[in-house]
Amino acid sequence: MKRYWIGLGLWLLVITVHVQASESTAPAESGSVVTALGSQSTHLSVDALSPLGMYQAADPIVKAVMLILLAASGVTWAVLVTKQWQLGRACRRLAPLVSLCAHAESFAAAKAAASCHQGTGLAFLSAAQTELALSEQVDAVSQGVKERVQARLERVQVAQASMMNRGTGVLASIGSVAPFVGLFGTVWGIMNAFIGIAHTQTTNLAVVAPGIAEALLATALGLVAAIPAVIVYNYFTRALAAYRAQMGDLAVAILVLVSRDLDSERNAQTELAWRQAG
Structure with missing residues (x-):
């Protein structure tokens, strides 16, 4: 025992x-x-969770969304550089013509002085000159010359503004559509992440995080593409409004010169008629 x-x-x-x-x-x-x-986990966070790593590990659909958003962002910056150069050059060339026509004594003098200038302002002077040349075929001074010149100047202003505004509409499209494209990539990526959870039968954060991070990267790229596009579009909207105002000043200055010349010619004809009658 x-x-x-x-x-x-x-x-x-x-x-x-x-x-x-x-x-x-x-x-x-x-x-x-x-x-x-x-x-x-540290190796995963450094490599797989970097922007390039998340892109490489993403679903083909999400990759396509990211590439589309990166291309849209590139288009935004290309439009910014191109239109800024075009608009700046047009405004610099137009400003001297506005000052010249505002201080000229007659339309002929303004036309002769503007021969050494370049830019869209010459289209306004050419349109007024064309209408005055056509109106000279009338025997007497027509009362509708100023109205016809004004109509031609308005058409030139609309054409020049439309040409300068070309290409900025894509900015509005990118600013409004890019967030939703990024959201589509996010929804698709999260859906794939849930499918991966179902296949692995685990909710471990180390397994779930990469897929969710890839999905959220699409939303981030959508915002990166949309925010600059909206800012640039609003900037060019204000800049084009200022450019239209500058063209309006030139049109008014030319119309004043034409009206002054017509009144001077009418007064000369009236004085000649009085002398002949006397």
């Missing part, structure tokens, strides 16, 4: 020592596992 109890006690002692030894090695093993997971 005593041998039984002594054997049972020795057996329990052996089991206790074995358990304690297992518990002492478990933290080291878990620590090594945590360290490995930590290093793996």
Whole structure:
């Protein structure tokens, strides 16, 4: 009986020592596992969760969305550079003609002085000159000459503004559509992330995070494309309004010169008629 109890006690002692030894090695093993997971997570965050890594790991549909948004952003900056150069050059060339016509004594003098200038302002002078040349075929001074000249100047103003406004409509389209394109990429990416969760049957953040990050990158690219497009579009809207106002000033200055010349010619004819009658 005593041998039984002594054997049972020795057996329990052996089991206790074995358990304690297992518990002492478990933290080291878990620590090594945590360290490995930590290093793996760090490697994942540096490589797979970078913008380039997320693009490379994304679904083909999401990749296409990202490329479309990057192309739209490039179009925005291309339009900004091109239209800024065109509009700036047009305004610089138009300003001297406005000042010249505003201080000229007659339309002929303004036309002669503007021969050394370039730009859209010459189209206004040519349109007025064309109408005056056609009106000279009438025997008497017509009362509708100013109205016809004004109509031609208005058409030139509309044509020049339309030509300068060409290409800015795409900015409005990008600003309104790009967020929804990015949202489509996000929805598609999150859908794929949920499908991956269903296949792996795990909700571990290390497994779920890359797919969600790829999806959110599409939304970020949509905002990157849309926000500058809206800002640039609003900027060109104000700049084109100022350009139209400058063309309006030139048209008014030319119309004043034409009216002055017509009144001077009418007064000369009236004075000649009085002299002949006297």
